[in-house]
Amino acid sequence: MDRRGALPPVEIERGEPRSVVVIGAGITGLVAAYELKRLGVTVTLLEASGQAGGAIGTSLADGFLAEHGPNSFVTSAPVELLIERLSLDDDVVESNAIANRRYIVRGGKLVPFPMTPIAMLTTPLLSLRAKLRVLLEPLVRRRPDNADESIASFVRRRLGPEVLAYAVNPFIAGIFAGDPEELSMAHAFPRVFALEREYGSLSRGFMQSRRDAYNARRAAARAAEHADAPTDNAERAAEAAALAPVQPRLISFRDGLQTLPDALAAALGSTLKLSTPARLLHRAEERWVIESGHDGAVRAQAVDAIVLAAPAHALTAMELPAEIRRHSHPIEQVEYPPVSCITLGFRREDVAHPLDGFGVLVPAAEKRQLLGALFSSTLFPERAPEGHVAITVFMGGGRDPQLARRGTDELVRLVRTDLRDLLGVRGEPVFAKHVYWPRGIPQYAVGYEVVKDAADATEAANPGLYVTGNFRNGVSVGDCIASGQEAAQKVAAYLAHKG
Numbered sequence: 001m002d003r004r005g006a007l008p009p010v011e012i013e014r015g016e017p018r019s020v021v022v023i024g025a026g027i028t029g030l031v032a033a034y035e036l037k038r039l040g041v042t043v044t045l046l047e048a049s050g051q052a053g054g055a056i057g058t059s060l061a062d063g064f065l066a067e068h069g070p071n072s073f074v075t076s077a078p079v080e081l082l083i084e085r086l087s088l089d090d091d092v093v094e095s096n097a098i099a100n101r102r103y104i105v106r107g108g109k110l111v112p113f114p115m116t117p118i119a120m121l122t123t124p125l126l127s128l129r130a131k132l133r134v135l136l137e138p139l140v141r142r143r144p145d146n147a148d149e150s151i152a153s154f155v156r157r158r159l160g161p162e163v164l165a166y167a168v169n170p171f172i173a174g175i176f177a178g179d180p181e182e183l184s185m186a187h188a189f190p191r192v193f194a195l196e197r198e199y200g201s202l203s204r205g206f207m208q209s210r211r212d213a214y215n216a217r218r219a220a221a222r223a224a225e226h227a228d229a230p231t232d233n234a235e236r237a238a239e240a241a242a243l244a245p246v247q248p249r250l251i252s253f254r255d256g257l258q259t260l261p262d263a264l265a266a267a268l269g270s271t272l273k274l275s276t277p278a279r280l281l282h283r284a285e286e287r288w289v290i291e292s293g294h295d296g297a298v299r300a301q302a303v304d305a306i307v308l309a310a311p312a313h314a315l316t317a318m319e320l321p322a323e324i325r326r327h328s329h330p331i332e333q334v335e336y337p338p339v340s341c342i343t344l345g346f347r348r349e350d351v352a353h354p355l356d357g358f359g360v361l362v363p364a365a366e367k368r369q370l371l372g373a374l375f376s377s378t379l380f381p382e383r384a385p386e387g388h389v390a391i392t393v394f395m396g397g398g399r400d401p402q403l404a405r406r407g408t409d410e411l412v413r414l415v416r417t418d419l420r421d422l423l424g425v426r427g428e429p430v431f432a433k434h435v436y437w438p439r440g441i442p443q444y445a446v447g448y449e450v451v452k453d454a455a456d457a458t459e460a461a462n463p464g465l466y467v468t469g470n471f472r473n474g475v476s477v478g479d480c481i482a483s484g485q486e487a488a489q490k491v492a493a494y495l496a497h498k499g
């Protein structure tokens with residue numbers, strides 16, 4: 001649809017040469033805009049809502065810190081470099097070492113997930129038959145073709161149905177709030193999918209990739225020791241060292257994850273425009289014209305490039321030229337099932353379980369209301385006042401979308417039943433924060449190639465337009481940071497080529 005003819009004319013501001021608009025101030029768009037600014041590009045970041053961060057948000061009340069979306073994320077070299085550049089090192093909190101323990105519910109009881117091969121052999125989480133099936137994994141033939149398949153089909157084939165039900169199903173609920181029967185192995189877990197292709201077996205592949213990662217870290221450490229960096233190259237040497245493989249850390253920030261978007265927003269200053277939805281795009285004289293804002297206060301800008309970092313479904317509400325619409329349909333169709341996140345605070349003495357771990361994940365086979373519960377006040381310090389604990393639960397997702405839509409009182413009542421049965425929680429909660437995400441996490445469903453191809457085709461047909469966000473190269477906060485950085489690099493290369 002193109003209604004430009006029907007709209008009152010808006011005067012087009014001729015943006016400076018080498019100017020770019022980024023649409024959407026979630027973590028992907030914030031990082032893209034921050035990197036572009038760092039590279040000397042004139043950038044404007046448009047955000048429809050009144051706050052930067054998108055899915056990332058934190059609130060603090062009555063001494064309880066509640067995360068609205070993600071609670072923690074795993075670092076990588078680019079993430080560590082970003083933290084350093086934003087001077088956030090002192091604000092980082094690493095997860096409690098005990099977070100290595102993750103519980104799974106089996107038969108209504110919490111069972112630690114086996115983290116070592118020995119623990120795998122002795123765990124009560126799996127039957128003897130299932131363990132023998134796991135041991136046979138190296139003997140399972142690889143699939144002859146490269147065709148996509150569901151996570152459920154891949155795991156059933158390589159590891160058997162019980163591992164799917166009690167090890168993989170709950171983790172898929174924890175990461176995607178999704179259903180392994182629907183999600184694509186190749187697109188949701190490309191690295192694990194590739195292990196079968198490269199090594200013929202997951203166990204062989206895991207062992208080899210662990211060895212490779214260890215060797216790469218040692219080589220990087222040796223190179224850093226012997227680096228004779230001239231002073232004028234010091235920054236580049238520091239950057240190279242920072243981008244060498246690092247030991248990943250599970251982190252948050254002292255005041256919660258919102259610290260990260262807040263720091264990026266502060267660094268962007270007036271280039272970030274809140275409450276300013278992008279409404280319309282079109283191409284004019286080798287540049288892009290973008291209209292943004294609300295009725296009566298619409299602004300039109302001509303710029304050299306656009307980075308679309310809004311959720312896939314946001315494209316439907318925007319007026320886009322035919323050359324984008326022709327390709328974007330599969331992107332707009334990506335499903336984001338609803339999720340409800342509830343942080344509850346209890347008196348310590350009202351919770352029987354020691355909460356000694358990351359949390360508990362619930363397999364669908366256990367027929368509970370919860371997808372999982374995080375032991376938030378164990379994971380990071382100062383999430384609950386003295387003598388109290390905080391537990392964050394997730395409900396709905398692809399497993400039961402209708403459940404996520406119910407009201408706070410009903411959900412809290414359902415959660416309390418599950419928490420009573422699983423963790424021995426007795427008393428009334430002294431704190432509750434419910435955040436409902438009508439559209440939670442994009443589902444990388446079987447056949448997701450079509451979405452990836454549509455994003456590639458959209459970019460190829462529209463020079464200077466870049467499509468990014470959690471629906472393209474991974475949903476984790478770390479993936480989104482990498483995607484934002486990659487989009488900025490692509491734009492910078494395009495601008496350099498355009499001259």
Ligand SMILES: Cc1cc2nc3c(=O)[nH]c(=O)nc-3n(C[C@H](O)[C@H](O)[C@H](O)COP(=O)(O)OP(=O)(O)OC[C@H]3O[C@@H](n4cnc5c(N)ncnc54)[C@H](O)[C@@H]3O)c2cc1C
Pocket residue numbers: 023024025026027028029046047048049052053054055056068069070071072073074276277278279309310311314318339341437439440441468469470471474475476477478480
């Ligand atoms: C409940 C939940 C729990 C999660 N838990 C974890 C976790 O523990 N660890 C982890 O690593 N990841 C987790 N994730 C995933 C991760 O948080 C997200 O994938 C990531 O934050 C998405 O970032 P994004 O910038 O791509 O998109 P978003 O955060 O969705 O940001 C997109 C932005 O675009 C804006 N926008 C939309 N339309 C327009 C428009 N027309 N004009 C301008 N702006 C527009 C939106 O308002 C929004 O701010 C979780 C996600 C959810 C929802």
